[in-house]
Amino acid sequence: MNAPDPLRPAASGGKIMLVGLGPGAHAHLTARARAAIAEADTVIGYVTYIRLVADLLEGKEVIRKSMTEELDRAIEALERARQGRKVALVSSGDAGVYGMAGPTFEVLFQAGWTPDSGIEVEIVPGASALNTCAALVGAPLTHDFCAISLSDLLTPWPTIARRLDAVAYADFVVALYNPKSGRRTRQIVEAQRLFLRHRRPDTPVAIVKSAYRPKQRIEFTTLARMAEADIGMLTTVLIGNSNTFVRDGLMVTPRGYSNKYEVAAGERATRDGERAGRSLSTGLEGWLQAIRASGVDAAQLAAEYRLPQDYIATLLAEPADEATGAAEAPPEAAV
């Protein structure tokens, strides 16, 4: 993008609100999202998102755009805001997650906008597809996770493939956005292939379509069968990590309490060698002490722990007292 349109003076009071609708059902709108729509003179969005809030739009100018017109939506919002209008750009999920917040700032900066130039911008956060799909299937995101869009409309495939490979290797829970479309059918097959190089074929996978909407559908499958599932543009695919399990129709990723506690008869007891509210014995400090005391060299430790050899070598070369954290502090969250 270049050759910006010189910013014409804005009428006062213009505002752009980037509103995340969450899954779309009114029950999952935040108070601020609802108020932002009420406050708007103009509401702009992809036709499907406009439909989700149709009953809140009486008396407002409504601009419906097609899916590929993100930049046009942002340009139109800027035009209206320059006329002093309050504009709500609505997105399902969170406006910041693969949403309109990015393209809007790109267009605004291109046009010479600054936060002081008379047009206010507010982002109203909402629950993203990650959160809503997770809430419907159980507790898959209780440990480290990531989101990857399989759409190659704006991202080169090697970038996407490199990310899939990295997070499959490092055992993240993964949410695939835009997994498949009428035309893009092979990306999910390639994602599966890259995952199967690192993960067990029986790794649990949840396929969630139209979360919290009338056509909601949830299917549990496995990595080995993932590509055969009914997947489309309104689907989010959740791939578990190596500890994730499905039981009684619920997908759960354990946080790791069993590394530290035993629970029996409604009571919890701390395992030998572990302390409540403190780092694990295999946490950073304990692990550093162990690798230093082991006498094993960096190459072998790197292979054992699947970490870069130069990183291990740097740690081994440091004086041991570097390893000491703040001496006394209250116990902290177990998460």
Next chain:
Amino acid sequence: MNAPDPLRPAASGGKIMLVGLGPGAHAHLTARARAAIAEADTVIGYVTYIRLVADLLEGKEVIRKSMTEELDRAIEALERARQGRKVALVSSGDAGVYGMAGPTFEVLFQAGWTPDSGIEVEIVPGASALNTCAALVGAPLTHDFCAISLSDLLTPWPTIARRLDAVAYADFVVALYNPKSGRRTRQIVEAQRLFLRHRRPDTPVAIVKSAYRPKQRIEFTTLARMAEADIGMLTTVLIGNSNTFVRDGLMVTPRGYSNKYEVAAGERATRDGERAGRSLSTGLEGWLQAIRASGVDAAQLAAEYRLPQDYIATLLAEPADEATGAAEAPPEAAV
């Protein structure tokens, strides 16, 4: 965890609601979160979370727990639900993201609970710290991202380090949860060290404390200076990808529109060789054709594209017509 407490028969009507409060300010509560709290007889949570909704709790039994007592909170919720009570387990952010949903299902399964055993479980999704911190700093999550907790209280350090290394390499935007505490001060330094092996020292970093709460504080810094920032238990750290920039106090990760479009004078034009609503020329199909036509061997391609050599070799060995997606379909979202 083993030796489950045999499930005593539950009184009818018992329910556990796992309620994500979002950042905590009432404006960002969803209608359903508010209704779930209103419906509850008993509200259980970490003292800080209870304080966020204190004015909604009149006439309810309120059980305040300390940070390390996640399992106790879940055990207590189950006890109450067995007595036929409706219990809201409140969490800031989303109850599924490093939240109470995981430990609750672990405790329930341990006790022999099933979805048909008379106690209903509902998860009420909310905006996680990821979403709310992103909304305050601009649009950092417009491309692939991940969340990693630096807490080693339940996760061995080599697991955390491996994940940091993988996502730094694969150029994700990264949100660090639980980056530092009074006692755990070195994890953020190690995270920085692992990132600097792959990322530029001037990679933008946003430090967000107490988002949408009275003590909210936002600081922009760089990867090189990240560890010097004022970081605590109420802080989320957002590290940009290689395209993320900060301008006028806003952190933005471009979606990649400039790979496909030029925007000038308020109009967008498609770049040579690209088509609106279609995969990039460097997308999966285009890239496959290019590497096949190149005559370059798998080892060299693997080095060039930083992808596993056996993956490239598999692709090269496949017949070319495998590469064809569905022939005709409408254009799809640009994201």
